[in-house]
Amino acid sequence: MERALVTLTPYESRRLIGRAVANMEEVRKAYREGIIVIATSISTAYVAEELLGISMEKEKFTYGVVSKGRLCVTPKNNRPRPIVIKRGKILKNIGYEILEEFGPDDVFIKGANALDPFGNVGVLAASPLGGTIGNALRYLIPRGSHIIVPIGLEKMIPISVYEAAKHTGINYYRYSTGMYSALFPIPRAKPITEIEAYRILFNVNAIPIASGGVSGSEGSITLVLEGSEENVRRAFEYTLSIKGEASIPPYTEECESCSWPCGLRSEG
Numbered sequence: 001m002e003r004a005l006v007t008l009t010p011y012e013s014r015r016l017i018g019r020a021v022a023n024m025e026e027v028r029k030a031y032r033e034g035i036i037v038i039a040t041s042i043s044t045a046y047v048a049e050e051l052l053g054i055s056m057e058k059e060k061f062t063y064g065v066v067s068k069g070r071l072c073v074t075p076k077n078n079r080p081r082p083i084v085i086k087r088g089k090i091l092k093n094i095g096y097e098i099l100e101e102f103g104p105d106d107v108f109i110k111g112a113n114a115l116d117p118f119g120n121v122g123v124l125a126a127s128p129l130g131g132t133i134g135n136a137l138r139y140l141i142p143r144g145s146h147i148i149v150p151i152g153l154e155k156m157i158p159i160s161v162y163e164a165a166k167h168t169g170i171n172y173y174r175y176s177t178g179m180y181s182a183l184f185p186i187p188r189a190k191p192i193t194e195i196e197a198y199r200i201l202f203n204v205n206a207i208p209i210a211s212g213g214v215s216g217s218e219g220s221i222t223l224v225l226e227g228s229e230e231n232v233r234r235a236f237e238y239t240l241s242i243k244g245e246a247s248i249p250p251y252t253e254e255c256e257s258c259s260w261p262c263g264l265r266s267e268g
Contacts, residue, residue, distance in 0.1 A: 002232040003224055004239075010219040011245040013152040013194050016238075018046030020197035021109065021150050027051070030107040030146070031088055037098060038083040039132050041111025042248055043150045048083050052090070059251040064126060064179070066113070071124065071178030072252045073260055082132075096132070099139040107146040108136060112191070113155060114183060120161040121149045121189045124181040126170060126260060133184055140188075147189040153208055154219040161185050176263030194221060202235035203227060216247070 008016065021027060030036045031051070038044050038051075042065070045058035059065075061080050065072055084091040084098050091098070102108070110133060114122040125131040140147055157164060161183065168182040198206040204227035213220040225235050255265050 001226055002229040003226050004232050004236045005222070005224055006236065006239045007213075007217070007220055007222045008194060008239070008242075009213075009217055009245065009247075010152055010154050011247055012239075012242045013154070013221060014043055014046045014150070015050075015242045015245045016194060016201075017043070017150045017152065017192055017197045018048075019050045020200040021047045021148060021192050022050035023200060024148065024192075026105070026146050027107055027109075027148065030105060031085060033087060033105070034103070035087075035098060035101060035106040036083075036085040037096070037106075037108050037136075038085075039096075039108065039110040039136070040080045040082055043111035043152075044109050047109055047150055051085075052083075059248050062111075064124060064131075064181075065252060066124075066178075067250050067252050069177070070264060071126070071176070071181050072262075073126075073179065073258065074251055075253045076257070076259075078251070096135060099136060102139050102143050102145045104144040105146075107148060108140055109148050109150070110136070110186065110189075112149045112151050112186060112189070114157050114161050114164065115151050115153070115155050115191055115193065116157055116159065116161045116164075118160060119191060120185060121151060121191050122161040122165060122183045122185045125184045126179045126181045128170060130184060133186055137187070147186060149186065149189045149191045151191050151193060152219075153193050153195070153211065153221045170261070173263070178264060179260050179262045194223060198223075198225060198235055201238070202231050204231045204235045 045061040112121040112123045165183040207224045210222040
């Protein structure tokens with residue numbers, strides 16, 4: 001058995017995970033024969049880049065964002081649509097209404113904000129209607145469609161997502177350092193972290209041993225990679241190739257023109 005020690009920043013992790021999701025068997029099958037919806041988020045933008053071979057302004061492929069130490073939104077003139085792929089072709093001018101055509105082999109790819117030790121994931125929602133996921137689940141759950149969530153281990157929380165969600169709600173708080181949001185658990189979701197990503201791409205085991213850092217390494221994860229000499233070598237070479245992945249620049253609405261309920265904005 002060979003071993004390697006690697007540290008990934010959150011952006012490097014997103015690149016790794018994005019490539020892994022793009023290479024999942026169920027994603028490749030849906031790409032050829034069915035429908036893929038890549039919901040808006042920064043993490044899913046990496047998936048789109050890897051799957052489609054494109055370059056995106058990833059900071060603009062989202063509505064809600066955690067930026068500058070607060071829960072926030074992108075500017076109101078930035079309202080991206082999901083990327084919809086049907087039998088290998090990108091469909092223009094169509095959005096989440098395509099979910100009406102979904103079946104059990106189709107794939108919905110969604111970012112998230114929380115991952116618990118039990119494999120559950122949750123997404124922050126500020127809309128009283130539950131946002132993207134609130135609408136999507138009414139199609140995805142009864143039809144048994146794939147829900148794939150690219151999510152880095154930086155988003156691990158130490159308690160159950162379902163327990164944490166009980167303490168949230170957009171009208172629950174008196175104070176907030178950002179937008180008032182609730183944690184929305186995503187049932188039946190399949191999270192893909194760095195652990196799954198290394199296994200999918202290189203057939204190596206990835207064992208998290210440390211996290212965190214400073215000076216641009218905040219949110220980093222350190223892992224030991226274990227496997228055959230050839231597989232570990234390939235995994236390590238790929239890791240070196242994504243070192244230095246660019247950070248995401250701030251792109252948020254100006255507080256003065258924002259209408260979302262927020263603890264940092266004067267309510268008059």
